[in-house]
Amino acid sequence: MNQQKLDTERIDFLTKECKFDQTLEKSISSYKPIIEYIMAVITSKPVSEGFYGLYTMFIDKFGPRPAGSKILEDAIDYMKDLTHTSGIHNVTTENVLIPHWHREYESVKMLHPLMKTIKVLGIGLSVSTPSEGIIADVIVVNSFDEFDEIDDTKILGKIVLFNAKFTSYSETVQYRTDSAVRAAKKGAVAVLIRSITPFSLYTPHTGALMYNAYVQKIPAAAVTLEDADLIQRLYDEGEKIVIEMFMFNTLNSEISRNTIIDLQGVKQPEKLVIVSGHMDSWDVGQGAIDDGGGMMISWFVPVILKYLGLEHRRTIRSILWTSEEPGLVGGRAYLHKHYDELHNIDFILESDEGTFKPLGLKVAGSNRTKCIIAKIMELFPPIDKVQFVDITGSELSLFIDKGIPGASLLNKDDQYFWYHHTDADTLTAQNMDDVVECAAFWAAIAYVIADIEVDLS
Numbered sequence: 001m002n003q004q005k006l007d008t009e010r011i012d013f014l015t016k017e018c019k020f021d022q023t024l025e026k027s028i029s030s031y032k033p034i035i036e037y038i039m040a041v042i043t044s045k046p047v048s049e050g051f052y053g054l055y056t057m058f059i060d061k062f063g064p065r066p067a068g069s070k071i072l073e074d075a076i077d078y079m080k081d082l083t084h085t086s087g088i089h090n091v092t093t094e095n096v097l098i099p100h101w102h103r104e105y106e107s108v109k110m111l112h113p114l115m116k117t118i119k120v121l122g123i124g125l126s127v128s129t130p131s132e133g134i135i136a137d138v139i140v141v142n143s144f145d146e147f148d149e150i151d152d153t154k155i156l157g158k159i160v161l162f163n164a165k166f167t168s169y170s171e172t173v174q175y176r177t178d179s180a181v182r183a184a185k186k187g188a189v190a191v192l193i194r195s196i197t198p199f200s201l202y203t204p205h206t207g208a209l210m211y212n213a214y215v216q217k218i219p220a221a222a223v224t225l226e227d228a229d230l231i232q233r234l235y236d237e238g239e240k241i242v243i244e245m246f247m248f249n250t251l252n253s254e255i256s257r258n259t260i261i262d263l264q265g266v267k268q269p270e271k272l273v274i275v276s277g278h279m280d281s282w283d284v285g286q287g288a289i290d291d292g293g294g295m296m297i298s299w300f301v302p303v304i305l306k307y308l309g310l311e312h313r314r315t316i317r318s319i320l321w322t323s324e325e326p327g328l329v330g331g332r333a334y335l336h337k338h339y340d341e342l343h344n345i346d347f348i349l350e351s352d353e354g355t356f357k358p359l360g361l362k363v364a365g366s367n368r369t370k371c372i373i374a375k376i377m378e379l380f381p382p383i384d385k386v387q388f389v390d391i392t393g394s395e396l397s398l399f400i401d402k403g404i405p406g407a408s409l410l411n412k413d414d415q416y417f418w419y420h421h422t423d424a425d426t427l428t429a430q431n432m433d434d435v436v437e438c439a440a441f442w443a444a445i446a447y448v449i450a451d452i453e454v455d456l457s
């Protein structure tokens, strides 16, 4: 990510697109001292160590928190109790019906041209193989276009390896979500997917897939970049490749909960500024980056502002989503339940792309909203970048689709997808100073948005 380019983008946008009256400009710049105060308190030794200690304790106590698991429900209870002991009693949970997919057993082996164990992670929501397993020849393709060209008779009864190189997440993730349906339509018996990552130390990456009610459901598993490359080389050499797959997963419905923490505003308490992250994770690693960090900094916003006794105009609502990973289930349930009150949401913040060094915000909304946010961001150097991009595939995107303005935490996430949905998503991959800086920025920006005179929606 080119940080200088982002700086220029903000300046260009402000000069070309934005006009401010003097009162608003003055009002925005008046927040400078309070921003510095909030950030200085959070980055001070006792507060930063206390905050990071809570984060560490949470991650190590619960570890991975898959949707539908008892561990996730225990983690939700724990955060609820922690909110009370931190001095906020306005905390509620709302029931959500969620899918509980459970990985029981998986084993994939190459039988020909050589015997080799292939390390895999089944794709979340995947069906099982038949109990006797699947043994089939492998076809390798690099793209959907290439796959579509192949005659159906050649796909029938085969395992297809979708070996698409990582470009961007939003582009490449289609191979994880859509391959099973596309391959089944042409008669394949299972799919293997090159993990959605630009880098690998032999780590397969899980994540959710989507089935189609009218198409046969076939099993899907992610392989490492190393094995995808190996299979590709053998295939290119004309070898017949035979793979054996065993996968056993279960899927049922459970009740989980979104957690909602309110810190009341003083002048327009009915108006909401939401700050959010998700509590669940995949069943591998520790869910420290995705989304332990984002959840924890969002939880901390009302807690620290209450502790500091800072009044703000609108209510700050921290939401810890449940069941984001199997398909934004918590966010959808919230939208459904609160449909009549959506007009009260002034702005929504979400952190679900890592808590590496904070850089600024990715913003979606009207030009007027973008102008005000860009102007506010001038008060946060060096965390003052703004990026105007489409926000897709997150809880935040559901709200943006409803016309509510919002922003995601822009951070130095160049390595985010190295860890994403793997056993390597642990606290070891996090850096205390960076996470604390994220927490400081997050609380300060939420405060300004919640207090500023003009509405953003």
Ligand SMILES: [Zn+2]
Binding pocket: 278, 290, 291, 324, 352
């Ligand atoms: Zn996430």
